[in-house]
Amino acid sequence: xxxxxxxxxxxxxxxxxxxxxxxxxxxxxxxxxxxxxxxxxxxxxxxxxxxxxxxxxxxxxxxxxxxxxxxxxxxxxxxxxxxxxxxxxxxxxxxxxxxxxxxxxxxxxxxxxxxxxxxxxxxxxxxxxxxxxxxxxxxxxxxxxxxxxxxxxxxxxxxxxxxxxxxx
DNA sequence: GCCAACGTTGGC
DNA sequence: GCCAACGTTGGC
Numbered sequence: 001x002x003x004x005x006x007x008x009x010x011x012x013x014x015x016x017x018x019x020x021x022x023x024x025x026x027x028x029x030x031x032x033x034x035x036x037x038x039x040x041x042x043x044x045x046x047x048x049x050x051x052x053x054x055x056x057x058x059x060x061x062x063x064x065x066x067x068x069x070x071x072x073x074x075x076x077x078x079x080x081x082x083x084x085x086x087x088x089x090x091x092x093x094x095x096x097x098x099x100x101x102x103x104x105x106x107x108x109x110x111x112x113x114x115x116x117x118x119x120x121x122x123x124x125x126x127x128x129x130x131x132x133x134x135x136x137x138x139x140x141x142x143x144x145x146x147x148x149x150x151x152x153x154x155x156x157x158x159x160x161x162x163x164x165x166x167x168x
Numbered sequence: 169g170c171c172a173a174c175g176t177t178g179g180c
Numbered sequence: 181g182c183c184a185a186c187g188t189t190g191g192c
Contacts, residue, residue, distance in 0.1 A: 011190090036188095037175080060190055117191075135173040137189050 006052050007143040008043070008072070009131055010106065011059040019056050019068035022108035029073050029107040033081045034089045036101060040140035044104050045076045047142075054106060055143060055151065057131070058114070065116035066151065074105035112155040125150045 010032065012018070022030045035041055049072060056068040078099035081089035094100035120126050130141045143151075 013190095039175095064191070137174055139189090 007145060007148040008048060008052055009055040009057050009141050009143050011057045011139040013060045014058045019108055019111045023111060027107060029105050032103045032106050033079050035139060036089065037139060040138055041102055043140050045102055048072050048104060050074060053148060056108065063114055063116055065114045067114055068108055068112050069110045070106050070108045072104060073107040076102040076104045079103040115155060
């Protein structure tokens with residue numbers, strides 16, 4: 001029996017929602033709209049729980065990398081953008097009575113220094129990270145506890161990590 | 169803007 | 181159920 005995953009990485013395009021945008025939102029919490037991949041959706045629906053740790057990753061930008069620390073702040077519910085014809089995330093094939101796409105709330109906890117993708121690749125300890133695997137395109141993915149610890153140790157002081165309550 | 173890699177679609 | 185064509189992701 002494996003213990004449930006407790007750590008995640010979630011990609012956001014900073015043009016749409018940066019760590020600064022998240023921190024500036026009410027309760028520093030944003031609804032994670034726009035996930036349109038079944039595997040990512042299933043992670044949110046089946047495995048992510050309030051309190052899980054999240055690496056807030058900036059993608060599709062000049063400096064891709066980890067930009068902050070967050071936590072899962074709710075369970076899933078229907079993503080309303082799938083039903084909005086004006087939204088780039090509109091999905092006309094999603095039935096209203098059985099929504100195809102879900103979102104959950106993410107609460108930003110800290111903005112960190114940017115830990116760029118190139119730096120992540122330099123650490124042998126992180127070579128197994130899903131993010132770094134060839135051709136990876138998932139926008140929501142698991143982070144192994146040792147990877148989480150290794151990264152947080154480089155982004156936060158130990159007392160800060162404790163204060164966030166998302167140890168270990 | 170390019171392009172490799174991947175997921176999805178749809179004809180058969 | 182196969183698989184080619186297509187669209188998307190995302191780093192560079």
